[in-house]
Amino acid sequence: MQFLATAAFGLEGVVAGELRRLGYTATAVNGGACFEGGFEDAMRANLYLRTADRVQLIVGSFEATSFEALFEGVAALPWEQYLTRESRFPVSGNCARSQLMSVSDCQSITKKAIVKRLQEHHRVTWFPETGETVPISVTLHANQARLTIDTSGTALNRRGYRTWNGEAPLRETLAAALVDLSPWRQNTPLYDPFCGTGTLLIEAAFKMSHRAPGLTRNFAMEQFPYVKKTVLDRIREEARSAFDPSLIHDIAGSDIDPEAIRLAKRHIDQAGLNGRIQVSVQDMHTCTRPEDSGLFLCNPPYGERLSDRKACESLYHDLGVMFRRHPGWSLCAISSHPQFERCFGRRVAKKRRFYNGRIECEFMTFTKAK
Numbered sequence: 001m002q003f004l005a006t007a008a009f010g011l012e013g014v015v016a017g018e019l020r021r022l023g024y025t026a027t028a029v030n031g032g033a034c035f036e037g038g039f040e041d042a043m044r045a046n047l048y049l050r051t052a053d054r055v056q057l058i059v060g061s062f063e064a065t066s067f068e069a070l071f072e073g074v075a076a077l078p079w080e081q082y083l084t085r086e087s088r089f090p091v092s093g094n095c096a097r098s099q100l101m102s103v104s105d106c107q108s109i110t111k112k113a114i115v116k117r118l119q120e121h122h123r124v125t126w127f128p129e130t131g132e133t134v135p136i137s138v139t140l141h142a143n144q145a146r147l148t149i150d151t152s153g154t155a156l157n158r159r160g161y162r163t164w165n166g167e168a169p170l171r172e173t174l175a176a177a178l179v180d181l182s183p184w185r186q187n188t189p190l191y192d193p194f195c196g197t198g199t200l201l202i203e204a205a206f207k208m209s210h211r212a213p214g215l216t217r218n219f220a221m222e223q224f225p226y227v228k229k230t231v232l233d234r235i236r237e238e239a240r241s242a243f244d245p246s247l248i249h250d251i252a253g254s255d256i257d258p259e260a261i262r263l264a265k266r267h268i269d270q271a272g273l274n275g276r277i278q279v280s281v282q283d284m285h286t287c288t289r290p291e292d293s294g295l296f297l298c299n300p301p302y303g304e305r306l307s308d309r310k311a312c313e314s315l316y317h318d319l320g321v322m323f324r325r326h327p328g329w330s331l332c333a334i335s336s337h338p339q340f341e342r343c344f345g346r347r348v349a350k351k352r353r354f355y356n357g358r359i360e361c362e363f364m365t366f367t368k369a370k
């Protein structure tokens with residue numbers, strides 16, 4: 001079977017890299033990364049992928065420039081392999097750069113075509129949809145229809161530890177990608193001077209302790225009748241025994257806002273990392289780290305959502321001053337502010353473009369001030 005691990009724009013290659021590290025042959029494609037395997041592999045991907053949004057089983061894809069072609073193409077796919085007489089199968093949709101651009105029409109045509117296929121196969125006319133939920137999705141991109149079954153359910157960024165959002169929190173999957181793309185190799189301290197509710201710190205600690213991000217949540221595929229529960233339980237048990245919080249060291253952060261730190265502590269606790277990450281209320285201006293080297297990894301205010309641009313420019317200038325007080329340290333920051341580098345007062349060594357929600361940002365690495 002072929003699966004698509006969907007990813008936010010710009011993270012496709014990062015997800016493909018993660019899949020390769022898990023042992024799969026993966027290809028980055030528009031919207032994510034593809035890999036082959038069985039339901040066991042989908043379960044592993046759901047449990048372990050840090051930067052993907054969902055894991056979808058690709059049921060089929062074909063060209064569709066008319067509603068008739070869409071109907072025929074969907075009805076030709078082997079839905080009876082995945083849907084029982086009782087299955088509930090909501091259809092979601094997405095259309096881009098295609099002749100068929102009405103999402104609601106594509107959804108209802110897909111639903112009708114699946115019902116027709118199942119009626120012929122199961123020899124019944126009515127489906128009560130009272131059984132397990134098998135979420136289906138139809139995507140039209142450049143006139144190619146792709147039909148998938150969502151094995152994840154709730155999006156994978158919902159790890160379960162973040163139940164209260166602070167102001168402008170980073171999505172967990174993006175935070176994990178930033179940890180991955182930063183030069184941090186786990187042998188030096190990691191410090192976030194704008195830690196907010198602690199997302200970057202928690203994702204870094206998950207990585208350091210081999211904590212599967214999906215360890216304590218469920219996935220849609222666990223309800224599918226043709227997926228063996230004992231096999232899934234074994235895979236989850238493997239993930240549980242790999243998690244070793246004692247491996248976490250030197251991950252800390254601070255924020256000027258006491259309410260953000262209160263939430264960060266709560267999230268750290270809910271992530272099962274109590275006592276493993278140190279967070280405190282502190283103004284970045286007074287931040288002084290005792291270690292000779294390390295990495296500052298941060299998501300400072302951009303001036304779009306939290307305060308005005310001018311205030312951010314002066315904050316970035318002062319961040320540069322703080323950075324130069326730590327000559328053995330490197331710094332990575334994500335910001336949408338076009339003047340970050342100028343205000344920070346140092347030439348960026350590396351940068352990469354991402355979207356933080358709808359905001360176009362750059363993730364910048366400044367290497368050691370020394």
Ligand SMILES: C[S@@+](CC[C@H](N)C(=O)[O-])C[C@H]1O[C@@H](n2cnc3c(N)ncnc32)[C@H](O)[C@@H]1O
Pocket residue numbers: 166167168169170193194195196197198199200254255256257260282283284285299300301302
């Ligand atoms: C974009 S938010 C960070 C969100 C965080 N990554 C998360 O996932 O929750 C920026 C944070 O910078 C903090 N901040 C603003 N000025 C600060 C300063 N001078 N010193 C320390 N923190 C500051 C804000 O309180 C806010 O929590």
